[in-house]
Amino acid sequence: MHELSLATDVINLATEQAKKNGLVVITELRIEVGDLSGVEADAFQWALELLINDTMLNHADIYLIRSPGTGICQACHREFEMKNRLESCPNCASFPSEIRGGQEFRLLSIAGE
Amino acid sequence: MCETCGCGKPGEFTIRESSETAKRRNSENDHNHHEHMHEHDGHWHSHGQEESSEIKSDHHHGHEHGHDEHPHSHGDEANGHSHPQKKEIALNIDILSENNRLAERNRGYFEGKEVLCLNMMSSPGSGKTSILEKTILALRQTHKIFVIEGDQQTARDAERIEKSGAPAIQINTGSGCHLDANMIHLALKKLEVENRSILFIENVGNLVCPALFDLGETRRVVVISVTEGDDKPLKYPYMFQTSHLCIINKTDLLPYVDFSVENAMANAKQLNPELEFILMSARTGEGMQEWYEWLSKIS
Numbered sequence: 001m002h003e004l005s006l007a008t009d010v011i012n013l014a015t016e017q018a019k020k021n022g023l024v025v026i027t028e029l030r031i032e033v034g035d036l037s038g039v040e041a042d043a044f045q046w047a048l049e050l051l052i053n054d055t056m057l058n059h060a061d062i063y064l065i066r067s068p069g070t071g072i073c074q075a076c077h078r079e080f081e082m083k084n085r086l087e088s089c090p091n092c093a094s095f096p097s098e099i100r101g102g103q104e105f106r107l108l109s110i111a112g113e
Numbered sequence: 114m115c116e117t118c119g120c121g122k123p124g125e126f127t128i129r130e131s132s133e134t135a136k137r138r139n140s141e142n143d144h145n146h147h148e149h150m151h152e153h154d155g156h157w158h159s160h161g162q163e164e165s166s167e168i169k170s171d172h173h174h175g176h177e178h179g180h181d182e183h184p185h186s187h188g189d190e191a192n193g194h195s196h197p198q199k200k201e202i203a204l205n206i207d208i209l210s211e212n213n214r215l216a217e218r219n220r221g222y223f224e225g226k227e228v229l230c231l232n233m234m235s236s237p238g239s240g241k242t243s244i245l246e247k248t249i250l251a252l253r254q255t256h257k258i259f260v261i262e263g264d265q266q267t268a269r270d271a272e273r274i275e276k277s278g279a280p281a282i283q284i285n286t287g288s289g290c291h292l293d294a295n296m297i298h299l300a301l302k303k304l305e306v307e308n309r310s311i312l313f314i315e316n317v318g319n320l321v322c323p324a325l326f327d328l329g330e331t332r333r334v335v336v337i338s339v340t341e342g343d344d345k346p347l348k349y350p351y352m353f354q355t356s357h358l359c360i361i362n363k364t365d366l367l368p369y370v371d372f373s374v375e376n377a378m379a380n381a382k383q384l385n386p387e388l389e390f391i392l393m394s395a396r397t398g399e400g401m402q403e404w405y406e407w408l409s410k411i412s
Contacts, residue, residue, distance in 0.1 A: 086350055105208050111202065113200070
């Protein structure tokens with residue numbers, strides 16, 4: 001359930017940036033959520049929808065942009081898509097692999113008026 | 114903390130000394146702004162991850178993120194509504210960066226004071242508080258020990274710890290499921306940790322969320338008990354991947370449960386080959402000596 005507090009952080013961050021840039025309302029919010037970021041996208045989205053009432057984001061369209069997990073096998077050095085942290089190399093079946101992508105959790109952009 | 118409307122939830126938390134009656138921070142603001150969650154006017158909506166990077170909405174302006182920080186307008190005629198001065202602001206900010214920044218500040222504070230800080234994490238009921246009680250009783254003559262206790266409610270754990278002889282402070286996270294760097298930062302202001310001491314942070318009992326939040330600790334310790342499944346590491350990989358030591362507690366109960374120490378260690382090692390293990394029974398004292406040696410090795 002850390003998604004609730006992360007959603008609060010995102011709303012604060014977006015509000016702060018909006019004010020800095022002279023926006024009165026935020027109409028659009030884009031967030032990148034990596035498959036291996038430890039953030040459950042559905043729960044995070046639910047939390048955001050719950051918390052944006054009475055904020056500048058009340059009418060914002062929320063876009064969660066998924067970034068797939070990728071790993072580099074430490075044995076055969078091939079890159080592959082990792083759906084979870086326990087995935088072994090599809091090529092040589094060794095484990096663990098170095099996680100390269102999918103750990104992102106970033107506020108990409110906001111738009112507003 | 115929710116700075117938007119001043120409401121405490123869900124970032125609301127309370128820091129209190131165990132001996133005191135509960136004082137809730139921001140109690141006058143303790144209202145709930147989630148009650149009217151469905152009272153929106155039907156205009157806003159969100160888009161799920163399944164839409165991936167494709168924009169699909171009646172606000173579609175036909176471009177992707179990553180554009181420059183400049184105001185520009187969009188084809189209003191296509192949407193049937195207008196955004197007179199719509200601005201798009203590219204940010205690309207790591208959402209956890211604020212926590213990480215505060216964690217680094219805490220880490221600097223610990224290094225400067227030569228404090229060994231251990232973030233103790235586990236499921237509820239695996240025996241973290243008992244391990245700490247025994248540790249304090251054994252080491253209090255030779256070491257200065259301080260404890261930060263995290264729980265959703267009550268000061269019971271901090272009271273237990275203080276009885277063992279170490280100053281403790283309780284953080285009640287309210288609805289929160291983990292401690293974060295800011296809570297530690299604020300608790301440190303009250304706890305007045307001495308130089309060259311050991312600070313134990315007993316995180317909220319939860320194997321998921323605490324793993325994500327760096328507190329500035331020197332080392333992370335995950336505790337599991339033999340009354341849990343030996344596949345715990347596989348179920349909560351993030352926790353085991355980010356820990357330095359795994360204590361397997363309640364080994365005195367091994368004859369009565371199906372827990373395989375070998376399987377649990379193999380599962381955890383698979384995720385984190387560097388992970389160290391101590392088999393322990395805080396009740397009988399097994400493994401405690403090894404634990405004290407581990408503490409002196411890393412301090």
